[in-house]
Amino acid sequence: MADINRIKKELKDCAKDSETSGLEVKLVDEANLLHWKGAIKGPIGTPYEGGIFRIDIVLPSDYPFVPPKMKYDTKIWHPNISSESGAICLDILKNEWSPALTVRTALISLQALMSAPEPDDPQDAVVAKQYKESHDEYCATAKFWTETYASPKMPGLDMLLSMGFGEEKAKAALLKCDMNVDAAMEALLSEA
């Protein structure tokens, strides 16, 4: 049986400094203490800056003796995170876990991982190869993915919404037209 008290205290601790730490967690369902959703801000000075990355957190029944299971819900272009599934390659979430760590410290480690990728221990080989061989291209892709998938708001979306287009359609059009607002508008108009 997972320790209910520890989990409750961890939740409380996470809530305490959510404004300064750039971390946020909440329960998916108030009745289930073992399934959390976390959100971390992309570190400043990285291609992930400006993005909000959502993390799925599942605490196994024998937590804290085993690490929490974490994966990215938000798509991200990063050598240590699968661009397909969001699976994370990070030692403390595997054999370097210790009960001295918490969900909060694990999320901070993820933030650090986003600042300093480790391409020699990759989760996504394609990204890792790009990171090592053509770094500029990696930065551009990662930035584009951040803007596309992790931005709290898409640039130009407000404008399209104010013109009366539906949110779903406007987002789809923006994605299709590489975030070019004019092209997206034209596409939406021609559709209509």
Added chain:
Amino acid sequence: MLVGGSGYLRVAEEEMAVQLLPSGLYASPRLCEAVRGHEPRLQHQLQHGAPAAAVLADLRDIAERRIGTSAREALPPAEFYERVIAELDGLGWSVLLSLSPALDEVELLQRDDAGREHAITMILPSEYPRLEPRTRTALPAPFEISWPRAATTGRPEYSLAAVMSQFKRELQKHQLLWDILDDFDANTWVLEPLHPTRDCVMRRIALSGNCSLQISLHVGAPTSLPELLFLGADRILRPLREALNSNLGVWSVQRGVRENLQDVLQTQFPSRPQTALGEGDAYTTECAICYNYRSLDDTVPECACDACGKPYHGTCLNEWLRSLPTTQQSFNRLFGECPYCSRPIAVEMFADRILG
């Protein structure tokens, strides 16, 4: 069934609904009726963490005894009630704390010289005042009542007033003991018991560096050196033990136990922090693995890392160390690393923890 659960209890061929919550016990009306008068004790057991199974077994025993004997106990005669009411009139109703509906259980309040409040419960047999009432108190020593004897017949005369005056005299005996205990409660950080009753002469108080000291006073000689038990990391406790051994001559029965202890141990006992426990608190006493003070099997964090002082339940440390391939075992001890500071730590092996 665990605390927090609900279910049915089979009493004398009958299923009765019952629900156990940390806040109390809830049962069907018939079951409530059957255990009437025993609620405070059951409640007390629950609040002090007695295992649910034991509380339920107790509950069933009581209920079966009442329900099983279908012939109801004969009601006491009318004189019984008149007598009880008259006695309460005499004592003054302000001292009455509680009274059972059948008037057979009376809880009265007595103040000692220092103004501390003490409760005494008297259970009156239906033949009262011909038969002796039973009393229940929270005193550190047994309380024997010597009843006044009637001049003519030589038979003991039972009365509530006699009990109350003797109770008051009995309270005098323990004034010094309670003064010392109150002094600990007010000026140190008492970790255990959380809600001390007047019969409890033990206090576990916080020391610096996650350590604690369990003090058990002697009821007969409260100002003498109490029984001491040091809990925590040896690194911090060793100097205290050495100070205790070399300074025992300083102990003076004329002074308070707290002052004596502080002088002998050459330390100041930290007082209770005003704010709630936070991260990085130097006196955290919760287990650093499960974040609880009391574990599921009701132990306190009895292990501590000698290097960083983090406290652990032996069971938690066992479970963690056993999951690591680097942990060594020698006889019945496990040798591994502290989860926080990675320095060597050893713990006695426990049998497999029963997971609830």
